Amino acid sequence: MTPEVIRRHYLEAMGITAWACRYQLPNARPTEACEWDDTPAASTPPRERLQALLDDAPAPRTPPTDVQPAKGDVPASPSAVRALLEEQRSTAPSQPAKPSPTPAAEPQPTRAQPLEFHLSCVCIGGRWLSLHAGKLSAAEQRLLANMLQAAGLSDGAMPDVTLFKWPPMAMTFAADDPLEEAREGVSAFVNGVASRQGWQLEELLWWGADTTGSDHEALSQVLDVHDDQSRSLALPVWQAPALSTLTHSISAKRALWPKLHALGQRWHTPLSGRADDR
Template structure:
């Protein structure tokens, strides 16, 4: 362990002021007594120069049992870094410097801030069981609403409660910092749906009328399943497209029949549990 006078010299060389209590505190150990060497009358060096000189002196006086000097010492270079100084002050072995120098960090280009995903949905839940999503800015008008009801009735999907769409838009607040746009958008939508569970929502299936590039990345639908929500899912034409052409309706007919079978099976399962 470094002797007290030498430790004080290191602290003074680093420009750190040492303080001592003038009075002994109750139950405190006495301050160790030591003899101080009178400083020689010579021009004062800068703290950095004195510290390097002390480190060089300590390196030369190291016992023979320690490891051989590194090539840097063989060439007469001064040991540098706070790790070696802490070791000489009694703070343990010096750690290898692995951090990037401050100058190098300043030269690294700053990463541009991420931008939040933007999308708007109209959301409804048929009797709290089937989730309906419309990627559009406004709630369905009377024509769209009537078309949707007729499609569900043709499939045999007869909810007891009327459709009631709510608007969900992301982001909820502009200007907030964004780290992971896709993940944060998914978490925001999941939090919205989780909050509706208190109203009795327990989605079993997902129907998406319409396509949106941003929503396609948020609600990834593969092989008839929405992966982020872990629900059976269908995604097809929007209500405007279905209202404007008979071909889109004919294409949808096989899927409509499958909806009816799934709705009936879900209703029978629910009644059996009761």
């Protein structure tokens, strides 16, 4: 039942008449909705009805009684518990800790050192390619022009030198085979220049086969010359001392002249009628 109904029952039991409004006054709070008991008033005296309501009320709860500890039980102190744990730990057999196995270091594969060199090339008549390790100085360029003129290969003008550097830019990663990559790079450079300039290359003039140096040694490996044939560029090779050697050695120039003269004769001879003078 709602509190309003209970309140009315108590008022009736005490003999107090409860009044309820039938109309709502202006600005008055609405009457709470409840279950109105329309049953006629009982003939039981108010005192007896009040006693009956009191008898029906639930009995109050009894608070739980605290359980008293037994007289023989003594609470253990923290120090006693700690001492007991240490005693059990000391009596337990101690086992030596096994060292964790250290993984064996895997051997790192050794990579070959990258090749670095400079290459100067001069094309003669769109047919022969003159290769030189490193950069040509002005004196070496003049010597080359004079020798080509003496052999009848040019008119003595200063040659147009094309410089190539390997690697063309800083390598972002190490190559697995630096030598093979350098050979492919030089081949791509020569083929690209020949295609742009319209050259029809027939032979290589390699100056510096007998010279030691970083550029000369690297370029000798890249050209891969065997039996007067470059495997990298797939062209026949004519070899002579480096221009730096010829610049400072008169005897080297005299020794080269017969070979240079024969080279001039082959220049004017068709490919089908040439004799091998390399």
